[in-house]
Amino acid sequence: MFSFQTIVENLPTLLGAARYTLLISVLGCAQGLILGALLCAAALSKRTALRRAAGLYVSFFRGVPLLIQLLVAYYLLPVVGINVPPLAAAVLTVGLCAAAYLSEVLRGSINAIPKGQAEAALAIGMSPGDLWVRVLLPQALKIGLPAIVNELILLVKASSLVTVVGIVEITRMSQSIASSTYRYLEIYLAAAFLYLAINLVIAAAGRLLERRLTV
Amino acid sequence: MSLEPTATSPASAHLRAVNKFYGDFQALKDITLDIPPGKVTCLIGPSGSGKSTLLRCINFLEEYDSGEVRIDDRLIGYETPGGKRMSGRRLREMRCDIGMVFQQFNLWPHMTALQNVAEGLERVRGLKRAEATARAREALAKVGLADKEANHPSRLSGGQQQRVAIARAIAMQPRIMLFDEPTSALDPELVGEVLAVMKQLAAEGMTMVVVTHEMGFAAHVADRVVFMERGELVAAGAPREIFQHPTDQRLASFLQGYRERNSLDF
């Protein structure tokens, strides 16, 4: 029999674990935005070497499954003598991966900004750094907002994979509850709907923010 | 499905008290109109007057809400007046006797001119590939495009595309043809070639209903001109009555406006 009782009893524990899901995806997204902006600047730079490097980075992190990237961080980093705590390793890896996708989002957005604006900024003697921070990025963030929100939702889902490096977020927690209660269907469904709820809230918040920014 | 044409004589069409609503907006108000067989009927009027809606009711692309539309004596769209919708099969059967030409040509972009024309012959009339191709070639030759059969629409001018669309319709051997502003999307220098094909069809005795802004065509080719405004049928008659002796005030001011815009006389 389907047991709602089990779900109700274990929901608080799952909600507690959701903190880690949110922590990893939000921090990962923030890191991805910062690194993504740098990558995007490199991709749009006049220097061929910088453009190549950015291209290589993006194609590697988009081409190799995140699960493999996580295992690289987990197994390889200690081998080369870098010992980071699992949580930091998870955020870092998720962020590195997100940066690849977000740099493409930002690049598309910056291409959508009329060229004349950059020329106008340079014409009044603005430094390239100021041009990026004060003119291009604020607009790119606004134009790319729907895609950035979408990326955050992808990260919430992708964060389920950090179970492999031993962080007890929603999925890992539901695994351990399920194996001790033998209520697999109920617990995993509860976990699924928890993710769904988080993502619906993020999507709604994104739409709200979008409307705020456009008015 | 095999639907060999049963008769090739031109058909007549009859509308009785036809009404059409889009929500609260009434697009057609109580339209009663007879389309005589073998004649050219032109529908004129300002945009938004319901001409195209009326035309599209004749092959039931637009579903009228009340009244009757008949091809000869066969009701189209419903089993009985105001009754159940007719089956898809019977509707298709009726539609392949009604050719239609659209403002935007609506050729299928992934097929060549020949394939565009042969498609219906094969899939609706049920002809063998070879026979469908032969008949499609005849139709293309008739509109003067025999040499363009292998071109895709993207490689044809607007006028050529519209002629292929006409070939697609006539290849089906329809008994009545509907033209929905066939030249409105064309550059002015390409209008003539399409009108010429239409004149030729008219001369062969095809029943034609033409929604048009080409007053010259209406004046010289039509047997009957119908003026519509705001969903109502305002005036109908021979071209001479309509263009030279308009009795209705709205028709007169519509023609006045047209003459001023085009600064020509007919």
Add this chain to the structure above:
Amino acid sequence: MLEMLHRYGPDLLTGFGLTLLTWVLGTVGGLVLGFFLEMARRFGPRFWIGWPIRAYVEFIRGTPFLVQLFVLYYGGPLIGLRLDALPAGVLGLSLYGAAYFTEILRAGFDAVPKGQIEAARAIGLPGRTIVWRIMLPVMMVSALPALVNFAIILTKETVILSMITVPEIMFQTQTMMSETFAFVLPILILALFFWGFVEVISRFGRRLERRFTHYLLEES
């Protein structure tokens, strides 16, 4: 190193094969199911078909694939769905892919100019012919890049099947790593494999795109 390859070579090959197999079956299954969902949604009753499909798509797109697999593989037996890891993985991939594919197909069908469908109806083409002969080829121009792109995303999702013990390439390399404590070679193999895999699919996709759009480019 050679010795290791010799020892694990057969397992790795099995892994490659299973990854390819699950991807092909999952993609084809997802496309077919996604197409049926779109047809049901487009031509079926809005309330009884449209809403459940909408909910299904939202559920799949709002939850992690890993959790969906767990629900199917570990939760399935409670409702009498007892599957081995491999069929469960393929079914899971198909169900997952279908939700995304159906949305891509929907956008594609919506982009087919209405007039081209009306022209088909006006000469009496039956609905099924219109879908196969007119709508599908026309929509492929706009939908194919997105379809190929998602097929590529699916290659990366196949590694998640290792989490329910499907012995595909990820599973095999993990076994290899835990037994030999060698990390560099296995990870290199994995990375190379995926890089090549994705490259092959995108090339194939571009060729397919050319086939469907040749009529836009041809010289007269």
